[in-house]
Amino acid sequence: MVFSLDAKSGVPFYRQIIEQVKFAVARGDLKPGDQLPTVRQLAVDISINPNTVIRAYRELELEGLLETQQGSGTYVSEKQPEIDAVERQRMLDQIVTELLARASGYGFTLDDVLDGVRQRKEESS
Amino acid sequence: MVFSLDAKSGVPFYRQIIEQVKFAVARGDLKPGDQLPTVRQLAVDISINPNTVIRAYRELELEGLLETQQGSGTYVSEKQPEIDAVERQRMLDQIVTELLARASGYGFTLDDVLDGVRQRKEESS
Amino acid sequence: MVFSLDAKSGVPFYRQIIEQVKFAVARGDLKPGDQLPTVRQLAVDISINPNTVIRAYRELELEGLLETQQGSGTYVSEKQPEIDAVERQRMLDQIVTELLARASGYGFTLDDVLDGVRQRKEESS
Amino acid sequence: MVFSLDAKSGVPFYRQIIEQVKFAVARGDLKPGDQLPTVRQLAVDISINPNTVIRAYRELELEGLLETQQGSGTYVSEKQPEIDAVERQRMLDQIVTELLARASGYGFTLDDVLDGVRQRKEESS
DNA sequence: GTGGTCTAGACCACC
DNA sequence: GTGGTCTAGACCACG
Numbered sequence: 157m158v159f160s161l162d163a164k165s166g167v168p169f170y171r172q173i174i175e176q177v178k179f180a181v182a183r184g185d186l187k188p189g190d191q192l193p194t195v196r197q198l199a200v201d202i203s204i205n206p207n208t209v210i211r212a213y214r215e216l217e218l219e220g221l222l223e224t225q226q227g228s229g230t231y232v233s234e235k236q237p238e239i240d241a242v243e244r245q246r247m248l249d250q251i252v253t254e255l256l257a258r259a260s261g262y263g264f265t266l267d268d269v270l271d272g273v274r275q276r277k278e279e280s281s
Numbered sequence: 282m283v284f285s286l287d288a289k290s291g292v293p294f295y296r297q298i299i300e301q302v303k304f305a306v307a308r309g310d311l312k313p314g315d316q317l318p319t320v321r322q323l324a325v326d327i328s329i330n331p332n333t334v335i336r337a338y339r340e341l342e343l344e345g346l347l348e349t350q351q352g353s354g355t356y357v358s359e360k361q362p363e364i365d366a367v368e369r370q371r372m373l374d375q376i377v378t379e380l381l382a383r384a385s386g387y388g389f390t391l392d393d394v395l396d397g398v399r400q401r402k403e404e405s406s
Numbered sequence: 407m408v409f410s411l412d413a414k415s416g417v418p419f420y421r422q423i424i425e426q427v428k429f430a431v432a433r434g435d436l437k438p439g440d441q442l443p444t445v446r447q448l449a450v451d452i453s454i455n456p457n458t459v460i461r462a463y464r465e466l467e468l469e470g471l472l473e474t475q476q477g478s479g480t481y482v483s484e485k486q487p488e489i490d491a492v493e494r495q496r497m498l499d500q501i502v503t504e505l506l507a508r509a510s511g512y513g514f515t516l517d518d519v520l521d522g523v524r525q526r527k528e529e530s531s
Numbered sequence: 532m533v534f535s536l537d538a539k540s541g542v543p544f545y546r547q548i549i550e551q552v553k554f555a556v557a558r559g560d561l562k563p564g565d566q567l568p569t570v571r572q573l574a575v576d577i578s579i580n581p582n583t584v585i586r587a588y589r590e591l592e593l594e595g596l597l598e599t600q601q602g603s604g605t606y607v608s609e610k611q612p613e614i615d616a617v618e619r620q621r622m623l624d625q626i627v628t629e630l631l632a633r634a635s636g637y638g639f640t641l642d643d644v645l646d647g648v649r650q651r652k653e654e655s656s
Numbered sequence: 657g658t659g660g661t662c663t664a665g666a667c668c669a670c671c
Numbered sequence: 672g673t674g675g676t677c678t679a680g681a682c683c684a685c686g
Contacts, residue, residue: 163600167379168670175386182388205671239387247387252397254290255380261303262364262372266402272377273398277391293676320659330678335659343593350413352658352685417629418685425636432638455686489637497637502647504540505630511553512614512622516652522627523648527641543661570674580663585674602671602673 157185159202169204173212181221181232192222192230282310282318284327294329298337306346306357313359317347320355407435407443409452419454423462431471431482442472442480532560532568534577544579548587556596556607567597567605
């Protein structure tokens with residue numbers, strides 16, 4: 157799995173790592189039992205402070221997505237946490253709300269955003 | 282114009298004010314020449330420190346959206362800064378990218394997001 | 407004498423008035439004994455607060471450039487204050503220093519400014 | 532890079548810092564990628580409140596001159612914002628206009644100013 | 657009355 | 672360690 161960070165995005169590094177891991181798991185690129193890069197290795201690979209990697213892994217572990225085996229490494233949990241459907245929907249709502257608010261601040265309408273997302277879909281298909 | 286802050290959102294107060302002003306201008310609720318609430322008045326209204334309001338107004342002034350006349354008040358600029366079409370598109374791209382990145386982190390597909398936004402559209406119509 | 411204010415310049419109104427009066431006297435447009443517009447008249451003419459006019463006139467009176475005769479009006483002093491040559495030079499130095507500093511902040515060289523001033527000279531001749 | 536403040540000038544501290552940074556970048560004393568003094572360090576060095584330094588750095592960041600990396604420090608942007616040539620000329624015009632206006636207020640002619648600036652040039656050469 | 661600047665100090669987020 | 676946000680309150684400048 158390949159990680160990449162964007163320092164200019166304003167999104168903190170540890171969040172970018174978290175999202176990339178979640179994305180990889182959601183896509184199936186990372187399967188239960190798969191090992192993740194070691195903290196030190198990943199830190200070197202993407203040129204960041206090991207503490208930042210630790211923080212990302214720890215949060216993912218707290219969520220139940222990862223498991224660390226002392227001395228062995230960090231792995232994708234065998235039992236992926238089931239997210240309550242209601243909770244899940246609320247999550248999406250929250251994300252959509254925030255981004256729409258930001259978009260409207262720049263004068264974009266809901267349709268503008270809708271078109272933007274549709275366009276991505278075409279590009280990816 | 283009505284302002285409201287959400288202390289739990291994690292979004293800094295001054296950013297919330299900035300976005301609400303931008304939104305109001307984009308919607309036409311605030312027109313060029315209109316006076317904004319005075320710093321002290323708004324501070325009292327939404328129960329925050331005047332310095333925080335000043336900061337929000339100041340950033341909007343630096344962007345060219347507002348103008349302040351010492352001793353008189355703060356107004357919406359007569360000449361709203363024109364946003365370059367290319368710049369605008371890049372802005373939308375960035376917003377959509379973040380929207381999708383955040384959503385995918387929770388396992389949502391592009392279609393899930395599309396549905397989420399569509400749903401908003403129906404609600405608002 | 408015609409006054410005009412530029413609200414966008416950032417220079418406070420009372421300073422703009424002061425400089426315009428000084429300029430008019432320096433040019434000879436206003437001679438010793440000449441009456442200036444009354445405070446109220448000028449305030450109406452240029453659409454500002456009378457207090458602002460009062461402030462400008464008062465500072466000019468303190469410098470000895472104007473004299474107010476209660477109930478009669480404000481006049482250019484018969485005896486224009488002589489500014490010490492050294493003081494005068496220091497004044498110019500200070501003005502030049504500040505503006506050059508600001509110009510350099512935008513990457514302009516001393517020659518750029520020099521050219522800018524020369525250009526004005528040609529335009530005015 | 533050495534900073535120095537003049538409390539008597541009437542120019543706000545944060546503006547003085549901004550102009551000194553711009554000047555240093557324009558001169559090449561600060562190059563893209565260079566780190567600036569930390570907020571706290573600079574605050575101690577020039578004996579002002581850290582908030583004032585933050586404010587200066589922040590405005591420079593909004594202009595695109597600096598970039599801050601949370602937890603790491605503040606750096607000169609790799610891509611310095613390009614100033615539109617027209618915009619640049621307007622800026623110079625504005626500076627020259629103010630220079631002449633202020634000078635004429637003290638009875639200096641355009642030639643006096645020209646001499647004053649020329650003199651600076653000789654001194655600096 | 658209006659906005660602007662600065663300080664002091666608390667608390668937070670990130671690396 | 673780094674920068675960021677917010678508060679409280681003083682003092683100033685402008686109209």
